[in-house]
Amino acid sequence: MATGQAAPGSDWFVGGGEMGALIRAHDWSRSPLGPVGSWPQSLRTAVGMLLPSRAQVCLFYGPDLAVIYNDAYRPVFGGKHPAALGRPGREAWSEIWEHQLGPLLEGVLRTGEAFWATDLLFCLQRHGYLEETYFDISYDPVRDDTGRVAGAYCIVTETTARVIGERRLRALSDLGQIGRHAQAVPGMLERAAVVLDGNREDVPFALLYEWDARAGVATLRASAGIAAGHAAAPASVVPGPQAAWPIGPDLAPEGVVIEAFETGLPGGPWPEHCARVAVLPIAMRPQPPDAFLVAGLSPRRAIDDAYRDFLRLVASGIGGALATAKTLEAERRRAAALADLDRQKTAFFSNVSHEFRTPLTLLLGPLRDELGRGDLADAHRSALEVSYRNGLRLLKLVNALLDFSRMEAGRLRARYEPTDLARLTRELASSFESACATAGLGLRIDCALPGAAFVDRDMWEKIVLNLLSNAFKYTFEGGIDVRLREQGGRAVLGVRDTGAGIPAGSMPRLFERFHRVEGTRARTHEGSGIGLALVQELVRLHGGEVRVESRVGEGSLFEVSMPLGRAHLPAEQVAEASDERGAGQAPMFVQEAMGWLRGSAHEGLPDVADATGERGRERILVAEDNADMREYIERLLGSYWEVLTVVDGQAALQALLTARFDLLLTDVRMPRMDGFALLRAVRGDEAQRDLPVLMLSARAGEEARIEGREAGADDYLVKPFSARELVAQVKAQLAMARSRRAAARERELLLASERAARMDAQRQWEDLVRLFEQAPNPMVILRGPEHVVELANPAACRVWGRTLEQVAHKPLFEALPEIQGQGLEEMLASVLLTGEPLHGRRVPVGLDRGRGIETVVFDFLYSPLRGASGRIEAVAVMAFEVSSSVAGKLAEAR
Ligand code: ADP
DSSP: OOTTSOOTTGGGSOOOHHHHHHHHHSOGGGSTTOOGGGSOHHHHHHHHHHTTOSSEEEEEETTTTEEEEOGGGHHHHGGGTTTTTTOBHHHHTHHHIIIIIHHHHHHHHHHOOOEEEEEEEEEEESSSSEEEEEEEEEEEEEEOTTSOEEEEEEEEEEOHHHHHHHHHHHHHHHHHHHTTSOOOHHHHHHHHHHHHHTTTTTOSOEEEEEEETTTTEEEEEEEESSOTTOTTSOSEEOOSTTOSSOOSTTSOTTOEEEOOOOSOBOOTTSSSOBOOEEEEEEOOTTSOOSEEEEEEOOTTSOOOHHHHHHHHHHHHHHHHHHHHHHHHHHHHHHHHHHHHHHHHHHHHHHHHHHHHHHHHHHHHHHHHHHHTOTTOOHHHHHHHHHHHHHHHHHHHHHHHHHHHHHHHTTOOOOOBEEEOHHHHHHHHHHTTHHHHHHHTOEEEEEEOOSSOEEEOHHHHHHHHHHHHHHHHHTOOSSEEEEEEEEETTEEEEEEEEOSSOOOGGGGGGTTSTTOOOTTOOOSOSOOOSOHHHHHHHHHHHTTOEEEEEEETTTEEEEEEEEEOSSTTSOGGGBOOOOOOOOOOSHHHHHHHHHHHHSOOTTOOOOOGGGGSOOTTSOEEEEEOSOHHHHHHHHHHHHTTSEEEEESSHHHHHHHHHHSOOSEEEEESSOSSSOHHHHHHHHHTSTTTTTOOEEEEESOOSHHHHHHHHHTTOSEEEESSOOHHHHHHHHHHHHHHHHHHHHHHHHHHHHHHHHHHHHHHHHHHHHHHHHHHHHOSSOEEEEETTTTEEEEEOHHHHHHHTOOHHHHTTSBHHHHSGGGTTSSHHHHHHHHHHHOOOEEEEEEEEEEESSSSEEEEEEEEEEEEEEOTTSOEEEEEEEEEEOOOHHHHHHHHHO
16 A cells, blocks of 8 residues: 555544654554554554644554654654654664663563653664763553553653753853862862863863963863873973864864864763864953863764853853962962062061171271371361261161160170279260350269279260260250269269250150150250160169159259169179270260251252153152251162152152152151151152152151051151161162052953953853753743842743743742742742752642643752852743643543
8 A cells, every 4th residue: 555545544543743644644554563443442542642742752562562653752763753653663763772772661561560760861863873862751551452561652751951951050050169269270270170070971071271371382281081191182282283282372262173083082971982072262351361171072962052152151161260260379479579578678677787887887997087187178078077977876876776685685794893983974074065065055064973983984985975965965055964973872973954854744664765755856856765775774784773853844854873882793793993995985976966966957959950860760759857867868879779859848749749759768857848748748649649658767666667657658767777778678669669560550451351251251141141042941040039030031931821021020920920829939039048959850830821720840940140249149940841731631641
């Protein structure tokens, strides 16, 4: 009987679409089933049932399990349709018969029991290649009229898209997590390889190369699914025609797929070799690539849009992690550089005082000799005098500091010798005569003592000179009285002045080291706050004490009192009188005092016309009211940088307006505008805000440093400082300013890459939307606690029986009121709350699609979606319809 003609009895089957027609036209008489008229009733019923069904149904029946299927099942056969109809099962499904389908059906026939399974892997040859596919299956026995099991009624649902989609989503979300762990680039790539290793079905093997743009070479950092040393996994790749992979900056952003590989590339879980490989750049645009991904492609999947999108998302997922790694690395490098700078500074400060003394002494000797010559030109002499004066001052301070550290270490040993104390004191005091005369101060010296006193001469000099120079420093009118007398077996030295006086509140801490009284009118703001502390310690070494009386505005009296005789002194330190006379420290003190008398604030504004300067050389502005200090700094810094000096804050501001400077070095105390006011003006000016400012102050101690820093100074240098210290500080500040500028540029770059990352995020979102649109199953994104429908793909709208307009941007339960109270609210809320994905299996949902409530059974996958802040902002829902109404009815009938 010719095909196409109605067979006898074919009128039993009506409708059934294409398959109905084919079955009616088929010449069954030649098959073991025989003509339709001879079919047992059960066979005819089964065929009658499967034909109109919308579920995918295939019937295997008769001695050779001939195949009869419906329209919905056609895609399962793919290219084998329609030839498969009526063929023995063994032939129609030859690729899976032997090991899978044959034994399954045989089991159903033998036992008469139904078999069902979900997401079962079948590798079907339906499109010219062995393809990875998944099915939910339900095989029911069909009995013939004698009651014997003669076939199987198989309802299947293809779940390939869901199984593979979920697997890929998992890999992508795992890749999204790796950026959270702070790691350098190679570490990130290793983590990425571990994630990819978890999905060998899609990526049978992977190679991750880090790209070094400067060297133009890619280095293998991590791999998965391929043996180390494999010919296809070279340790490094240099771009070129001979290169193993087309890696390089020219690779297109979307990458390439290379086909037809002869070599044995590992196929992952698949027995075949990998014949196609994708090579993709990993880059955060607009930068050049950081890395490359070489990914083997599944021999059992077609390279479709979904596969391509997946690979692109993998590359951009790794790219995101790398961007994080690079940001962290840059931060770490910057922090390390700054820490290093700090270490250098600290080490340097601690060496300063010791380093100072020897060169100073070496310097002062020849200077003194030079000054003793009668034939010096005036200009030359005054220059030498400045050096000498300041050298002495520094030496004095350094000595004091060293005395202290010796004292603290218990190494300062006094040598007490019988001394004509009245004479020594008179000599010391009279060295201040000319200074006082110049300052218009009276100096009365009245010293008398019966017999000799046991003192350490050097120490006594320090005691007298410190008290005297303080009196001179703080006195502008009147005069100074120096008086030495015997009182009750003690020698009592009084140094009285008619100067500024000391506020009562400052008295208790006056003898503390580094303590200075604020706001006292003085000839100089220079001072270290260690003079009185030293005096006190030295007096104590003599078994004596020092006290003070003072009244603000009236003057002060410092009184030293110590026992006469030698009974109170350690015998081994008492010596015979010697003729030995030390260098004498008086000149140091006197020269310093004379320096305070030289006016310095009268000098006019600098000539800023010459302030334009040589190009390329860094320029430093120095504001300092002390003339010696100014000259000294200028000389010191002048050999490294271009220096302009001014006498006060106002002159400095003016200079800053007219020329560009790279650093401002300013004293704190200055007439007209002091250092803090200058600093405020600089920081308040947009154009100068970033100018490094180094403050110079005579105030020692951490508080002063903190105060300076808080006011916005970049650093704070305490006088006295060494040349090296100053130069090193200036160098450090200039270097930091340069690195700040570099950091600012780097920040710019980082911001640009962040912007690019955001654009990438936008692109990923668009990709996701596209993925959604194309998905065969319903997919929805519900935002916030209201579950507003942010996105619903066409499949979702179809299953809801609504148009997009009816649901978009509406709370889900408002758009679909009929689904309220069916347990979905709880599931969604739990995902939002816990951030844990949820898998709903076989969930019946009553939907109103215009024909009254219909129950549809779904598998659901609820995934949390996090916003930029990491908070869960939405839930992505994927649904898979697992029952059509017919299959449902069938299930009910059973
Ligand atoms: P400095 O190096 O600051 O002079 P000192 O230890 O010698 O350090 O003095 C500590 C503080 O005591 C000074 O800052 C000053 O305020 C105050 N002082 C010392 N001597 C006098 C004085 N003769 N008249 C007024 N104040 C004084």
